Amino acid sequence: MDLGLNGKKALVTGSTAGIGLAVAQGLAREGASVVVNGRTQERVDQAIAQVKEVAPNADVTGIAADLSTAAGVVALIEKLPSVDVLVNNLGVFEPKPFEEITDDDWLDIFQANVMSGVRLTRHYLAGLRERNWGRVIFVSSESAVQIPVEMIHYGVTKTAQVALARGIAETLVGTNVTVNSVLVGPTKSEGVGIFVSQMAKKEGVDDVAMEKQFFETARPSSLIKRFETTEEVANMIVYLSSEQASATTGSAVRVDGGVTRAIL
Numbered sequence: 001m002d003l004g005l006n007g008k009k010a011l012v013t014g015s016t017a018g019i020g021l022a023v024a025q026g027l028a029r030e031g032a033s034v035v036v037n038g039r040t041q042e043r044v045d046q047a048i049a050q051v052k053e054v055a056p057n058a059d060v061t062g063i064a065a066d067l068s069t070a071a072g073v074v075a076l077i078e079k080l081p082s083v084d085v086l087v088n089n090l091g092v093f094e095p096k097p098f099e100e101i102t103d104d105d106w107l108d109i110f111q112a113n114v115m116s117g118v119r120l121t122r123h124y125l126a127g128l129r130e131r132n133w134g135r136v137i138f139v140s141s142e143s144a145v146q147i148p149v150e151m152i153h154y155g156v157t158k159t160a161q162v163a164l165a166r167g168i169a170e171t172l173v174g175t176n177v178t179v180n181s182v183l184v185g186p187t188k189s190e191g192v193g194i195f196v197s198q199m200a201k202k203e204g205v206d207d208v209a210m211e212k213q214f215f216e217t218a219r220p221s222s223l224i225k226r227f228e229t230t231e232e233v234a235n236m237i238v239y240l241s242s243e244q245a246s247a248t249t250g251s252a253v254r255v256d257g258g259v260t261r262a263i264l
Helices: 018-029 041-054 070-079 103-131 152-170 189-202 207-217 230-240
Strands: 009-012 034-036 059-062 083-090 134-139 175-186 252-255
Touching: 009 018, 009 207, 018 034, 018 041, 018 230, 034 041, 041 059, 041 152, 059 070, 070 103, 083 103, 103 134, 103 152, 103 175, 134 230, 152 175, 152 252, 175 207, 175 230, 230 252
Parallel strands: 009 034, 009 083, 034 059, 083 134, 134 175, 175 252
Antiparallel strands: none
């Protein structure tokens, strides 16, 4: 299937590792002109090299900017004034009891997970409207529906992303610009891998046993009983970025391994 992405300019935020990097690689394979992003130039350069490993002829560049700040978003926009595809992937998480989540914790996670996407989408939307074609994707989580008690502030930001995607899509009635969110299940990304290893060490077990325990206790509704790979998640995001996904908009699309039990 030709996804119609050849030559499209795509920005993937937070794409120096994990799901973001896998999305950048997938878009590059489909011929998109990809811009990767991370907070440091070193990480950005490494990501560019990793994209080129899987797509040697790819047009891939990078911009180092901390998009959890308004200044970082402005700096990126100055270098990249327009895009065809925007993947709002940047996200952070931190397991913490609710009573210990401070005001600063709430504001910091909201700036990174929600406001980065708000600011970027707000800027790029005018160009997408004018060209009457575009794709905006918010990388959310099954935690948007099933708020995790171990990190309620994270779940709230993921719910906000779903609402944002639907609301923005409502403003684009009758256009060829689509906006969707993707509800990702537990995924073996860089951050999750570190988290699992830390928990395994704390419990005195290996990573395999810790993963099994996680799905027995924290996510028992999972139908695949394992962490998803970043590539499995990226495949859906790349599709939603494509010409072929033209009838999918305003949707919260699940790539969650069956964790979410609600039918609708």
